[in-house]
């Protein structure tokens with residue numbers, strides 16, 4: 001039986017970094033949140049934190065490259081709370097390397113998670129949002145979706161795609177169907193994202209460039225996500241570029 005209460009958000013990549021911070025931040029302001037990622041143990045820990053602080057959530061272990069799994073996760077959330085008001089399409093990976101290193105498997109994984117995963121999230125919630133003629137999709141893109149960086153060509157391409165998908169969604173769905181869309185474009189954020197860079201040279205070069213600079217914290221981006229979601233219904237923040245003060249490009 002769906003419970004009455006605050007608005008409902010499905011958050012992908014909720015097991016760490018920006019997604020985790022967004023889930024905590026939204027739950028703290030009364031949103032009921034669906035926590036989606038692959039690592040169930042992490043999601044269970046987060047759920048305990050959220051519930052301990054008086055919030056409401058559902059753990060939805062899932063791989064965003066599993067189209068049916070994402071659809072089922074959205075259905076579970078709708079069955080539990082009656083609605084999905086927002087999707088935070090945040091799950092992403094960034095195994096950086098120069099093209100010349102030829103890490104084609106990494107290129108394919110980035111396309112699968114960062115582009116197809118975003119599309120599968122949209123596909124899972126769109127019928128419900130169209131029916132309600134209301135909803136908000138926040139896609140977590142990147143500053144890399146505005147310009148490529150050396151060693152980040154494929155990652156940038158996936159984030160250009162996220163920006164393009166966001167712009168297309170706005171054209172097709174905002175005025176006609178009441179669905180808002182935002183592309184949040186963070187600069188460098190202190191999360192686990194860099195820990196998974198398998199190319200040692202790419203990782204070292206990134207760490208050296210940031211040794212004396214202050215990146216954003218996950219909570220800074222989570223606050224930006226909350227800001228766009230809680231804007232009045234007639235306000236659609238389509239793009240939000242949030243860089244550390246220490247990041248010139």
Ligand SMILES: NC(=O)c1ccc[n+]([C@@H]2O[C@H](COP(=O)([O-])OP(=O)(O)OC[C@H]3O[C@@H](n4cnc5c(N)ncnc54)[C@H](OP(=O)(O)O)[C@@H]3O)[C@@H](O)[C@H]2O)c1
Nearest residue numbers: 013015016017018038039063064091092188189191192193
């Ligand atoms: N950190 C930055 O500097 C930065 C800058 C700009 C944009 N971003 C973007 O911000 C988003 C979040 O990244 P983050 O920095 O918070 O990194 P993070 O701490 O590594 O978090 C990534 C999240 O994505 C999830 N994920 C990865 N692959 C998945 C899959 N196949 N299915 C489901 N979930 C998956 C991970 O969970 P599981 O491993 O448990 O599945 C994790 O929860 C990404 O889209 C990233 O591109 C980050």
